[in-house]
Amino acid sequence: xxxxxxxxxxxxxxxxxGLGIFAxxxxxxxxxxxxxxxxxxxxxxxxxxxxxxxxxxITARGLRGHGDRVPAWKWRPTLVVLGSVVLFGFIVAKIxxxxxxxxxxxxASAASHEFRPKEAIVAGVLLAALSVGVFVVGLHLQLPIxxxxxx
Amino acid sequence: xxxxxxxxxxxxxALLPINLMYGLIGVLLGTLIGVLPGIGxxxxxxxxxxxxxxxxxxxxxxxxAGIYYGAQYGGSTTAILLNMPxxxxxVVTCLDGHQMALKGQAGAALATAALGSFFAGTVxxxxxxxxxxPLSELALKFGPAEYFSLMVLxxxxxxxxxxxxxxxxxxxxxxxxxxxxxxxxxxxxTQRFAFGIPELSDGIGVVGVAMxxxxxxxxxxxxxxxxxxxLATSKVSGLWLTKAQFKAAxxxxxxxxxxxxxxxxxxxxxxxxxxxxxxxxEKKLASDASGFGKGAIQGVAGPESANNAGxxxxxxxxxxxxxxxxxxxxxxxxxxxxxxIQPGPQVMTSNPGLFWGLIASxxxxxxxxxxxxxxxxxxxIKLLTVPYRMLxxxxxxxxxxxxxTVNNTNMDIMLTAFFGFMGVLFxxxxxxPAPLLLGFVLGPMMEENLRRAMLLSRGxxxxxxxxxxxxxxxxxxxxxxxxxxxxxxxxxxxxxFQEET
Numbered sequence: 001x002x003x004x005x006x007x008x009x010x011x012x013x014x015x016x017x018g019l020g021i022f023a024x025x026x027x028x029x030x031x032x033x034x035x036x037x038x039x040x041x042x043x044x045x046x047x048x049x050x051x052x053x054x055x056x057x058i059t060a061r062g063l064r065g066h067g068d069r070v071p072a073w074k075w076r077p078t079l080v081v082l083g084s085v086v087l088f089g090f091i092v093a094k095i096x097x098x099x100x101x102x103x104x105x106x107x108a109s110a111a112s113h114e115f116r117p118k119e120a121i122v123a124g125v126l127l128a129a130l131s132v133g134v135f136v137v138g139l140h141l142q143l144p145i146x147x148x149x150x151x
Numbered sequence: 152x153x154x155x156x157x158x159x160x161x162x163x164x165a166l167l168p169i170n171l172m173y174g175l176i177g178v179l180l181g182t183l184i185g186v187l188p189g190i191g192x193x194x195x196x197x198x199x200x201x202x203x204x205x206x207x208x209x210x211x212x213x214x215x216a217g218i219y220y221g222a223q224y225g226g227s228t229t230a231i232l233l234n235m236p237x238x239x240x241x242v243v244t245c246l247d248g249h250q251m252a253l254k255g256q257a258g259a260a261l262a263t264a265a266l267g268s269f270f271a272g273t274v275x276x277x278x279x280x281x282x283x284x285p286l287s288e289l290a291l292k293f294g295p296a297e298y299f300s301l302m303v304l305x306x307x308x309x310x311x312x313x314x315x316x317x318x319x320x321x322x323x324x325x326x327x328x329x330x331x332x333x334x335x336x337x338x339x340x341t342q343r344f345a346f347g348i349p350e351l352s353d354g355i356g357v358v359g360v361a362m363x364x365x366x367x368x369x370x371x372x373x374x375x376x377x378x379x380x381x382l383a384t385s386k387v388s389g390l391w392l393t394k395a396q397f398k399a400a401x402x403x404x405x406x407x408x409x410x411x412x413x414x415x416x417x418x419x420x421x422x423x424x425x426x427x428x429x430x431x432x433e434k435k436l437a438s439d440a441s442g443f444g445k446g447a448i449q450g451v452a453g454p455e456s457a458n459n460a461g462x463x464x465x466x467x468x469x470x471x472x473x474x475x476x477x478x479x480x481x482x483x484x485x486x487x488x489x490x491x492i493q494p495g496p497q498v499m500t501s502n503p504g505l506f507w508g509l510i511a512s513x514x515x516x517x518x519x520x521x522x523x524x525x526x527x528x529x530x531x532i533k534l535l536t537v538p539y540r541m542l543x544x545x546x547x548x549x550x551x552x553x554x555x556t557v558n559n560t561n562m563d564i565m566l567t568a569f570f571g572f573m574g575v576l577f578x579x580x581x582x583x584p585a586p587l588l589l590g591f592v593l594g595p596m597m598e599e600n601l602r603r604a605m606l607l608s609r610g611x612x613x614x615x616x617x618x619x620x621x622x623x624x625x626x627x628x629x630x631x632x633x634x635x636x637x638x639x640x641x642x643x644x645x646x647x648f649q650e651e652t
Contacts, residue, residue, distance in 0.1 A: 009316070012580040016322045023329055023344075030341055036610030040341040043598040047329045054322040061318070070579050077374035078575055081367060082568040084544075085551040089564030092555060101548060108544040111374050115540070123541055127548055139202050141556045 003063060007070045010062025013055045020051030080111035096146040097136060101128035157507050158280055164508025165515050170210050177214035178516045181221020182524060185237045186229050186531045189373050189539060190546055192222045192238070193588070194366030196482040197358045198553040200489060208490035209505040213512040215486050219479050220272065220462045220513065223422055224520045227264040227455050228531050231257060240422035240458040243430040247443060247450030258390040260451050261528060263400050265521050266392075267456035271408040272517030275463035278412050279470070279510050283499065286471035290496035295603035296614050300624040302597050305474040307628040308418030310586050311635050320586045323577070327587035330355055331594020338602070350562040357485030359554055359563050360591055363570025364577070364584040365478070366550050370543045371575050390525050400452040403433050407453035411460030416467050421477040425461030426454035463513055470506065471496055474593075478585040481592045488592075 004010045023044050033039025084107035092100040105124035109115055135141045164170060184195045196215050203211035226238030231248035244264065251260040293301065310320035333344040334354030345351040392400065410432060411425035433453040434443050443450050466483075468474045473495030475481040487494045492502065499506045524531075554563045577584055608614035616622045 008579075008581040009319070012319055012322075012582055015576075015580065016326065019326055019329070026344060030336075030343060031339065034610055035605055035612065036608075038602045038605060040336040040339045040343055043332060043601065044329065044343065047325050050325050051322060051329070054318060054325065058316075058318050058322065068581075073575075073579065074375045077371045078572065081371050081374070081543075081547065082571050085367075085547055085554075085564055086561075086568050088548075088551045089555055089561035093559070093561075097552075104548055104551060105544045108547050109540065111371075112540040112543070113374075114538075119541065120544070123544065127545055131548060131552060135202075135552055135556070140205075141202075141552070142559060143552075143556065 005065055006062040006067030008062070008067055009058050011070060013057070013059030013062055016051050016055030016058060018055075020048045020053075020055055023048035023051065077111045081108060084108040084111075092143065094148060096144040096148075097132055098128045098145050099147065101131050153284070154280060157284075157503075158511060160503060161280075161507030161509075161511030162515075164209060164504045165213065165511035169207075170213050170508065170512060171515070173206065173210040173214040174217050174512050174516050175519055177217020178221035178224075178520050179523070180214075181218040181223075182225035182228075182520065182531070183534070184218070185222035185225020185227075185241075186534060187225075187542065188229060188233075188235050188237050189369060189543065191365060191369070192219045193361050193478045193482055194369065194546075194550070195222075196479065196486070197361035197366065198549050200358050200482070200486055201553045201557045203486065204489070208487070208492055208502075209508050211490060212483070212486060212505065212509050213516075215483060216466070216509060216513060217516045219422075220459060220516065221520060223455075223459045223462050224265065224268055224524055225531070226458075227268075227451075228261060228524075228528065229535065231260045231264065231451070232532060233535060238422070240426050240462070241455075242423075243426050243454045244451055246430070247445070247447050250444065250446035251448065251451065254446050256446065259392050259396055259448070262390050262392055262525065263396070263448055263452045264455040265525055267400070267404040267407065267452045268459035269517050269521040270404055271411060271456040271460035272463060272520075273514060274408050275412055275415070275460045276510060276514040276517070278464060279467055279513070280507075282467060283471055283506075283510070286467065287496035287499045290472045293496075293620070294618070295600040295607065296618050296621045297624070299597065299600040299604055300615055300621040300628075301472065301474060302593055302600070304624040304628040304631075305418045305468070305476060306586070306589060306593065307631055309476055309589055310583075311631045315581065315583050317632070317635055319580075319582045323582055323584070323586040324590040327590025328594040328597060329590075330360070330587070331591040332598055337595075337599070348562070350558070350560060350566075354595075355566060355591075356557055356563060357482065357488075357588075357592060358557055359567040360570050361478075361482055361485070361588060362550050362554060363567045363572075364574040364588060366546070367567065367571025368574025368578060368584070370546065371571065372578055373539065374543070390528070396448050400448050403429075403449040403452040404456045406432060406436075407456030408460045410453075411457035411462075412464045414457075415461035415464030418468070418474075418476040421465040421479070422458040422462040425457035429453040429457035459517075466509075466513075469494060470498065470509070473498075473596075475589060478588045481588045484592045 027041050027044035030041030031039035032041045084104050088100050088104040102124035105127055106120050109120035132145050136143055136145055184190050195218050222238050226241035227244050229235055229237030230241040230244035231252050234245050234249035236242045236245055248260045306324050335352050336343055342352050407429040410429045414425045414428055415421055433449045434440050465476055465480055468476050469480045469483055475484045484494050554567045557563050574584055604614055
């Protein structure tokens with residue numbers, strides 16, 4: 001797209017515009033009140049308008065001059081890293097910290113371009129012992145160690 | 152005399168065995184993450200916050216503070232031995248520190264960094280103790296209008312001195328303010344931006360935001376690039392300085408301490424800015440600048456003293472005014488709030504043990520660092536040989552456990568993952584995450600003060616301009632923006648930040 005001279009600014013500006021519109025739109029459900037007695041909608045409205053203005057300025061700046069491209073997004077690290085912790089959140093209460101830790105380490109390690117499965121399993125087991133020792137035994141955090149059926 | 156009494160009280164608290172222990176844990180962890188590239192103090196503090204619920208607030212704060220200044224010590228080790236900044240504040244230490252290591256003077260460089268940091272830490276601790284009382288007394292006279300303007304000045308100052316585009320940084324602040332007010336509105340009880348999700352009615356947790364933006368996003372960006380690390384030397388011998396080296400280093404230490412102490416207090420200041428400023432000054436003042444970049448000991452002594460002084464004096468605005476000036480201080484606000492302490496000038500009078508104990512603990516912590524770190528350097532070097540592919544899954548694990556145990560719900564992890572995604576997006580679009588975090592923690596306070604000020608003035612917004620202190624602060628904020636927007640200064644600023652990267 002030839003008219004975008006500074007892609008980073010252009011897209012960042014659009015992001016802020018979107019956020020501003022979102023804030024104004026959702027915030028319109030809250031009582032605005034008056035300047036002297038501000039309702040819950042007053043401050044979000046100010047912020048939304050400011051974001052809209054700033055976003056427009058930033059986007060406009062993106063149409064002039066020249067700037068770096070937005071770096072390509074390699075999806076594997078993002079998906080695997082975020083996926084592994086979300087998965088951990090889903091399973092830890094059900095199957096306990098020990099096994100969840102091994103799974104988290106195994107999945108997370110796969111995000112690296114130098115993934116070594118055996119090494120990851122060993123690291124997972126060691127870290128499982130460590131995290132159970134530190135967090136459950138040591139700091140008394142409320143986390144099950146083993147799956148429900150064994151309790 | 153009063154100062155002496157305060158310090159006595161502080162040391163009485165800081166030297167309690169339990170606080171000594173948490174201080175030690177803090178500085179050791181700080182050194183550890185300082186040594187390890189790819190994880191910084193913000194993410195570490197976020198990770199550890201949940202484990203401090205059960206502690207006394209003072210013990211928790213002592214530990215978390217130790218992480219910040221401990222990281223300054225650790226960062227220099229990696230910079231000198233690996234030519235890679237363990238922390239952003241030790242970027243300039245790479246330049247000459249690593250050259251010294253290549254010449255076989257690694258021991259001298261490490262000793263300079265440690266001793267310079269200790270000296271700076273001592274001076275900074277005394278400075279905090281000295282200015283705390285007058286500043287707090289001044290702040291106690293502030294009404295809501297003054298507080299609102301102070302926050303505006305603090306936020307603007309924080310982005311002016313930070314790198315990157317000013318417009319984008321201000322937009323990030325506003326986005327942060329907006330995220331900060333998610334949840335139940337204290338005045339009306341209205342649920343704002345909660346979308347019927349019960350976990351959101353208490354607001355978004357600072358732990359999740361910080362860990363997502365600074366922890367996860369950092370790991371993901373690191374994984375996208377292929378990093379390589381090489382140790383300059385695995386053997387460090389002679390951890391001491393020759394007479395000539397000592398003579399060359401100490402004036403730089405003094406100057407670095409002075410620069411760091413001043414820049415640390417300014418909004419947006421802290422460890423990183425201080426170290427850059429100090430390096431520039433040393434280079435300008437040197438009788439023979441050609442030695443810089445080739446292993447000049449002043450290039451290590453100055454910045455390393457400055458970053459430690461700056462790290463510590465950046466506590467001054469937080470402790471006396473309740474205003475965080477950088478992302479680490481924003482985390483300290485989060486920590487205080489979790490322990491039901493409203494940061495601000497009243498902390499000193501309502502919680503003197505905590506206030507002076509925290510200050511005294513900084514000196515104690517610095518002493519621990521200098522005593523422990525020099526002999527422990529070989530252990531830190533071993534840690535550096537752990538490859539990143541094994542390190543980051545462990546960091547993720549501790550993050551996941553930390554976030555999960557805040558409320559024992561999966562919702563927090565999902566939120567953190569969301570902020571991790573946003574963090575990567577922001578980095579790709581060239582938006583700094585630190586202003587967002589600052590806005591996030593200040594959001595509720597800013598709204599509250601705006602409301603009160605406008606209520607008192609019966610809806611007249613000129614109250615911010617007719618009250619002299621408030622007007623002065625707003626004028627200063629506008630002036631800062633104008634100065635930065637002037638073409639000449641903008642160019643030099645861009646050049647200055649180019650040199651950083």
